[in-house]
Amino acid sequence: MPARSQVLFIVLVTGFLLFASAFAEGTAPDPESVHCVVCGAANPAGSRFCQADGAPIPEYVPARKPASFVRSADTLTDEEIQETLDRVAASVVRIRARTTTTYKYPTTWFKDREAEYYGRAMLGKIETSENDRRLEGSGFAIGEDGEIVTNAHVASPDGTQAAVTIELRDGKSVEATVVGVDAASDIALLKVPAGTIPPLEWGDSRNVRVGQQVWAIGNSLGIGTSFTRGTMSGISNTRVGLNQVESFLHSDAFTTHGNSGGPLVDVNGRVLGLCDMGFGEEKGQGYTIPSHMARLVVERLRKGKYERGFVGLHVKPVDGDAVSLYNLVRRDGTVIQYVLPDSPAAQAGLRPGDVVYGINGRMTPSTYILQESISSVGAGSAIKLQVDRQGKAIEVALNTVVRPEAPRAEPLQDMQDYLRLYFEEDPKARVVTIRDPNRSRRAPGLYEGAVIKSVVPGQDWPEEAITLNYYKTRAKPIRVSSLADLRTAFARTHVGGRVAATFEVMYVNGYFGMLEPICSVSFDEVWPIFI
Numbered sequence: 388m389p390a391r392s393q394v395l396f397i398v399l400v401t402g403f404l405l406f407a408s409a410f411a412e413g414t415a416p417d418p419e420s421v422h423c424v425v426c427g428a429a430n431p432a433g434s435r436f437c438q439a440d441g442a443p444i445p446e447y448v449p450a451r452k453p454a455s456f457v458r459s460a461d462t463l464t465d466e467e468i469q470e471t472l473d474r475v476a477a478s479v480v481r482i483r484a485r486t487t488t489t490y491k492y493p494t495t496w497f498k499d500r501e502a503e504y505y506g507r508a509m510l511g512k513i514e515t516s517e518n519d520r521r522l523e524g525s526g527f528a529i530g531e532d533g534e535i536v537t538n539a540h541v542a543s544p545d546g547t548q549a550a551v552t553i554e555l556r557d558g559k560s561v562e563a564t565v566v567g568v569d570a571a572s573d574i575a576l577l578k579v580p581a582g583t584i585p586p587l588e589w590g591d592s593r594n595v596r597v598g599q600q601v602w603a604i605g606n607s608l609g610i611g612t613s614f615t616r617g618t619m620s621g622i623s624n625t626r627v628g629l630n631q632v633e634s635f636l637h638s639d640a641f642t643t644h645g646n647s648g649g650p651l652v653d654v655n656g657r658v659l660g661l662c663d664m665g666f667g668e669e670k671g672q673g674y675t676i677p678s679h680m681a682r683l684v685v686e687r688l689r690k691g692k693y694e695r696g697f698v699g700l701h702v703k704p705v706d707g708d709a710v711s712l713y714n715l716v717r718r719d720g721t722v723i724q725y726v727l728p729d730s731p732a733a734q735a736g737l738r739p740g741d742v743v744y745g746i747n748g749r750m751t752p753s754t755y756i757l758q759e760s761i762s763s764v765g766a767g768s769a770i771k772l773q774v775d776r777q778g779k780a781i782e783v784a785l786n787t788v789v790r791p792e793a794p795r796a797e798p799l800q801d802m803q804d805y806l807r808l809y810f811e812e813d814p815k816a817r818v819v820t821i822r823d824p825n826r827s828r829r830a831p832g833l834y835e836g837a838v839i840k841s842v843v844p845g846q847d848w849p850e851e852a853i854t855l856n857y858y859k860t861r862a863k864p865i866r867v868s869s870l871a872d873l874r875t876a877f878a879r880t881h882v883g884g885r886v887a888a889t890f891e892v893m894y895v896n897g898y899f900g901m902l903e904p905i906c907s908v909s910f911d912e913v914w915p916i917f918i
Contacts, residue, residue, distance in 0.1 A: 492883030508832030511907030525605035525649035537648030567688030590657030592677035605649025628913035696787035699730020716778035720744035745773030798877035832906025844879035845887030
């Protein structure tokens with residue numbers, strides 16, 4: 388018999404004997420095969436050696452078999468996510484707001500006449516918008532009674548009353564009623580006839596994790612419903628100063644004009660937050676009002692208005708700068724920067740440098756929690772604040788009042804924060820000098836060593852360009868010889884959601900000699916934290 392035939396015969400006989408041996412022991416072959424760890428070939432259950440290459444096969448122990456795989460509820464296929472988003476889109480609406488109220492705001496621009504506007508200083512004036520304004524945004528349905536949640540700046544642009552229309556996914560339009568607006572948090576509640584729109588379900592933003600996949604849905608740029616996918620990158624009380632009351636979630640789900648008021652949802656379609664703003668020029672900058680904050684405000688707005696409690700404190704979280712400035716002993720909590728005159732806090736004796744760390748015997752782990760705790764009790768409530776004053780724990784009792792629409796910080800410090808410099812007074816010479824040790828140059832024309840001669844605050848700006856000729860012949864500037872004069876001027880800088888002022892400065896330059904130019908500045912208003 389040829390050698391090859393002999394080898395084949397031996398293999399067949401060996402396989403038959405092994406199979407017969409299994410039956411002889413009374414063990415039926417398992418229908419499930421086992422695989423060789425070397426070549427991967429399938430072998431009858433119970434095989435000790437691979438029939439293909441003779442490699443040993445590890446013993447199979449049923450007790451070691453892993454439990455069946457169970458898919459997480461938040462792990463979905465692409466098709467399932469698409470179905471969820473399609474369902475959610477039916478609950479997202481386009482909101483059109485129409486108003487005819489006149490709106491005034493300051494604006495600045497560069498002028499390159501060096502002799503008159505040294506250092507590329509800017510001109511300024513008041514712009515007036517008297518057009519029939521038609522604004523668009525987004526919203527979503529919550530609850531079975533036709534309630535729609537959106538941003539306050541969508542439902543009530545610039546705090547004005549507007550005619551609001553809801554446009555559904557199928558193109559139908561419905562007139563909406565504005566139930567309530569909370570400008571402090573930028574949340575508004577609208578209402579349409581019950582059953583018009585299927586509602587969404589609130590999620591819990593307190594359980595959001597960094598890296599979690601989310602979707603922003605809205606009426607981007609007026610082109611219709613759009614979906615943008617993103618990843619959560621900030622979940623701990625992000626604050627940018629857009630609103631008076633903030634505790635943003637931060638994701639890179641792209642948001643732009645028209646997305647305001649739309650929902651940020653998870654893969655199951657639950658609302659994690661309310662899209663509020665995004666920076667169109669920089670990707671990865673989407674800010675969302677968290678659902679646990681939105682739900683609280685919406686509950687109050689169902690009564691028509693959220694009357695927030697207020698005690699009159701300008702505060703900030705304790706950080707390294709505050710520790711150095713106030714020589715703080717306590718390194719956590721909320722430090723007081725300014726006490727509003729005649730406020731409950733002033734009457735109770737609170738002062739800058741005090742650290743508030745609790746209310747009514749309960750710790751406040753963040754400044755937002757402290758702010759919302761005082762807001763939620765409303766006006767006319769007796770509260771007790773736990774305060775650390777240079778290492779000594781004290782308890783301060785006071786009564787809340789209604790929160791004003793636009794509380795303001797100490798005027799001088801407020802403007803210094805915008806300009807990123809400070810002003811130094813010389814009482815003997817009766818002059819105020821600009822000090823800019825970090826060379827921030829945030830305000831062209833306001834440089835280190837310049838003397839402030841006078842100021843025209845934004846509320847006194849005309850509707851024509853403030854040129855040097857206008858300043859010298861028709862303007863009514865406030866003369867400046869002390870920091871008190873600056874405070875008087877800066878108290879009138881807020882107008883139209885911006886902060887603006889024109890400065891007359893004086894300084895000596897080696898090339899130009901003595902200069903007395905003017906320079907105008909304007910900034911979008913950034914809200915400090917008030918409680």
